[in-house]
Amino acid sequence: MSQFTRYLAAFADGLDQYRIQVSESSPVELAQRAIQASSEMRYSPIMPAFLSRGAGPPEIPSEVKSVTFVFSTAPYQTLGSLKPLLASDELRLIHFTLGLASLVFLNFNMERIEDLCDSISMFPLEHWPVNQGMVRVHEIVKKIPEKTCCTHEPVIQLPASFHPELRVYAEQIAASLQALWASYETYFKEERNTLRQIVAQANSLIEHHTELQQTLANNAGILEQKKANAIRAGLVEISAALSYAVTQGTSGSLPVLSSRSPFPHHSLLGIGGAVRAITKYTRSLERAFASRSAYEVITQRYSKLQLSVPKMLSAYNSGPEYKFPTSTQQEHFDLGPDCPEQDPIPLIAHFSLRHGFMESKFSVTAASEALTAESMPPWTLMTLSHEIMHSRVRSIFHALFGKTWDDAAHSVLSENEYDEFKSWIAAVEPEQRMNLRSSLRNMVLVFCDAVELLSNPVDRADAEEAEDEDLPVAKLSERYSRHKYMAIELMVHFHDYYFIYARQPLPYLMSIWASWIKVAPPYARPLEYLTRSLATVASGTGLDKKAAFDQAKEYFLEAVDALKAAGTTSPLYEELQKLLLERENELRAYFEACYYLIDNVRLFFASGTISERVDALRFDPLAEGSTSPEDYGYSIYVYGEGKPVSPVRFALASLFKTLKRNHEIDDTQWLSAWNLMVISS
Amino acid sequence: MIGQKQMLDIICTEGIEYGGLQEIPGQQHGGRTSFHEAKRGTRSVEKSSIECAGPDTPCVPYHLRLVREADGTLTWEE
Numbered sequence: 004m005s006q007f008t009r010y011l012a013a014f015a016d017g018l019d020q021y022r023i024q025v026s027e028s029s030p031v032e033l034a035q036r037a038i039q040a041s042s043e044m045r046y047s048p049i050m051p052a053f054l055s056r057g058a059g060p061p062e063i064p065s066e067v068k069s070v071t072f073v074f075s076t077a078p079y080q081t082l083g084s085l086k087p088l089l090a091s092d093e094l095r096l097i098h099f100t101l102g103l104a105s106l107v108f109l110n111f112n113m114e115r116i117e118d119l120c121d122s123i124s125m126f127p128l129e130h131w132p133v134n135q136g137m138v139r140v141h142e143i144v145k146k147i148p149e150k151t152c153c154t155h156e157p158v159i160q161l162p163a164s165f166h167p168e169l170r171v172y173a174e175q176i177a178a179s180l181q182a183l184w185a186s187y188e189t190y191f192k193e194e195r196n197t198l199r200q201i202v203a204q205a206n207s208l209i210e211h212h213t214e215l216q217q218t219l220a221n222n223a224g225i226l227e228q229k230k231a232n233a234i235r236a237g238l239v240e241i242s243a244a245l246s247y248a249v250t251q252g253t254s255g256s257l258p259v260l261s262s263r264s265p266f267p268h269h270s271l272l273g274i275g276g277a278v279r280a281i282t283k284y285t286r287s288l289e290r291a292f293a294s295r296s297a298y299e300v301i302t303q304r305y306s307k308l309q310l311s312v313p314k315m316l317s318a319y320n321s322g323p324e325y326k327f328p329t330s331t332q333q334e335h336f337d338l339g340p341d342c343p344e345q346d347p348i349p350l351i352a353h354f355s356l357r358h359g360f361m362e363s364k365f366s367v368t369a370a371s372e373a374l375t376a377e378s379m380p381p382w383t384l385m386t387l388s389h390e391i392m393h394s395r396v397r398s399i400f401h402a403l404f405g406k407t408w409d410d411a412a413h414s415v416l417s418e419n420e421y422d423e424f425k426s427w428i429a430a431v432e433p434e435q436r437m438n439l440r441s442s443l444r445n446m447v448l449v450f451c452d453a454v455e456l457l458s459n460p461v462d463r464a465d466a467e468e469a470e471d472e473d474l475p476v477a478k479l480s481e482r483y484s485r486h487k488y489m490a491i492e493l494m495v496h497f498h499d500y501y502f503i504y505a506r507q508p509l510p511y512l513m514s515i516w517a518s519w520i521k522v523a524p525p526y527a528r529p530l531e532y533l534t535r536s537l538a539t540v541a542s543g544t545g546l547d548k549k550a551a552f553d554q555a556k557e558y559f560l561e562a563v564d565a566l567k568a569a570g571t572t573s574p575l576y577e578e579l580q581k582l583l584l585e586r587e588n589e590l591r592a593y594f595e596a597c598y599y600l601i602d603n604v605r606l607f608f609a610s611g612t613i614s615e616r617v618d619a620l621r622f623d624p625l626a627e628g629s630t631s632p633e634d635y636g637y638s639i640y641v642y643g644e645g646k647p648v649s650p651v652r653f654a655l656a657s658l659f660k661t662l663k664r665n666h667e668i669d670d671t672q673w674l675s676a677w678n679l680m681v682i683s684s
Numbered sequence: 685m686i687g688q689k690q691m692l693d694i695i696c697t698e699g700i701e702y703g704g705l706q707e708i709p710g711q712q713h714g715g716r717t718s719f720h721e722a723k724r725g726t727r728s729v730e731k732s733s734i735e736c737a738g739p740d741t742p743c744v745p746y747h748l749r750l751v752r753e754a755d756g757t758l759t760w761e762e
Contacts, residue, residue, distance in 0.1 A: 204691060
């Protein structure tokens with residue numbers, strides 16, 4: 004395996020005395036050397052940007068005479084504009100990084116840097132002259148471009164509270180917002196909008212908490228106390244996410260030696276560029292979905308739309324209307340008036356080693372492993388899309404089951420929801436006409452009831468003799484609470500499969516089963532995970548339940564074979580194949596319940612207009628005029644041309660390359676950094 | 685993807701369902717079990733405020749069952 008990844012290390016030999024080294028040796032060796040010399044060492048990986056097709060990694064210069072950091076906010080495009088300006092022996096000296104200092108030039112003197120001003124003068128810059136390996140710290144040049152915009156941007160009003168408990172959160176949130184506001188001015192201007200939305204939400208939460216405190220002082224009930232607790236939990240979430248955004252997103256800013264990154268293996272330059280990549284990835288999806296709010300569509304339109312939907316899970320058999328349209332036929336979700344999301348709150352994106360890929364109300368995290376292994380299927384940014392889809396489904400569930408602030412409801416399911424479920428059940432027709440919002444809610448309840456029953460089938464003889472017992476509403480509520488996670492996961496799977504994986508069953512199955520072998524739950528509950536994946540690729544086929552299962556099973560077996568052929572193996576695959584042989588009856592029963600729900604989610608939540616926005620291929624230079632995700636391709640020898648690339652399609656294309664073992668080089672860390680650098684641009 | 689007003693209502697709903705329990709677990713030992721759903725299990729059903737079925741609890745005339753046939757196949761019946 005060729006090693007393209009390099010490390011730029013700065014050893015502190017004394018106060019203001021920095022010895023630098025560019026090395027291809029393991030960073031552990033560098034750290035060991037620092038321990039032996041009793042010196043503090045900071046380092047970051049740097050990647051040679053201009054590789055030659057078929058050639059190995061470019062040579063490291065024998066002597067480093069200078070290091071120039073360029074804080075480009077669009078390094079991919081900067082590389083594209085630099086390339087024609089550079090001599091062939093200069094190309095090997097340009098590196099990209101995961102830090103805010105996204106480009107590093109070795110051995111370019113200041114005169115030559117000035118020559119390149121057309122490409123880089125709009126970004127901050129720091130230049131270190133080096134003599135015999137020592138940085139001449141007193142000659143370091145720092146440049147920040149003058150602000151060209153003189154428009155007055157409205158400032159944010161920081162949250163404040165005099166409540167002794169809330170004060171802690173308010174102060175922490177305010178301090179983080181201040182740090183981010185200053186940093187975004189230079190490094191991520193458009194993210195100031197996120198801060199505005201977060202401030203508005205934090206202020207609103209504090210205001211509502213204050214009102215609740217007054218009510219509680221007047222002997223209010225347990226409901227008010229629960230709401231106050233939930234508000235505090237929300238403020239803690241905001242506070243924690245902002246803290247991460249500060250430590251990860253702002254370290255590594257100019258001057259480089261002034262702040263140490265909290266990531267020890269990126270301690271010199273930080274990971275600000277990688278944070279920008281996952282933020283841009285998240286924003287691209289949020290923008291696409293905000294164009295048509297699921298909450299608004301459900302509450303404004305589906306709540307009035309009288310449609311016949313199948314109420315009987317046992318009789319559900321799909322049909323042609325469920326099949327993905329091949330023409331330009333509009334989906335239910337796209338019909339009716341515009342329903343943009345009102346004041347959407349962007350998710351704060353950061354990396355986490357402990358949480359891995361995860362979504363919460365105010366944040367989304369990518370596994371820290373992605374920093375070095377994004378180009379491997381288990382750590383691909385495609386998994387981040389699954390988490391972002393949780394936010395969408397959170398909104399859908401809220402529209403179906405959510406309470407409003409002024410509700411006096413104490414229970415998980417309201418009386419009205421029970422009544423609507425009752426009348427849905429009581430209707431004689433198998434396809435009950437009811438407003439679609441209620442029908443969808445009832446389908447989720449039926450699904451949750453079915454999942455509960457899966458573990459306890461009755462023998463035919465007993466079933467004939469047993470009397471049907473009515474279902475207590477408390478039990479229905481309990482079953483909903485217990486199994487709604489499964490309904491949520493199925494809805495997320497559909498959104499992921501349809502919008503992100505462009506309805507491609509084989510790549511989808513390969514991707515999720517390459518990642519699921521790395522985590523514990525599929526080993527603990529293989530039947531559930533297998534069924535989830537089968538039901539997902541069955542949705543939108545229009546096939547009856549038997550044929551849909553058979554086809555999904557074939558896809559699964561084909562995907563596992565392809566994974567094995569590409570070198571991804573796991574004993575879990577054998578276990579799953581065994582399940583398909585030995586427990587097919589259980590699998591089919593589970594599948595039928597899942598198919599009932601996910602196929603109807605497909606019918607009412609697929610959206611051609613959002614899908615087109617997710618693809619964002621019309622202006623993407625890598626799409627080369629095609630608007631089909633299947634045609635999307637890229638090369639590490641091609642550089643940016645101005646327009647940004649579609650983050651989701653780029654990440655998917657990279658995943659395909661990995662699954663087909665089709666990457667141009669075999670350095671996982673370099674490829675991962677390349678992907679993050681392109682998306683950050 | 686979630687609007688300001690909607691978020692407040694979501695927090696309120698979570699207050700009713702979970703009493704204000706935080707969504708992100710405090711995994712003290714940092715062991716990751718899943719990046720898809722397991723960590724969401726902090727709010728397991730035991731921790732939520734589920735109403736208990738008592739003798740006076742109203743019922744819904746809904747009868748779904750999963751029947752095992754003599755040949756081992758499973759059939760949903762309503």
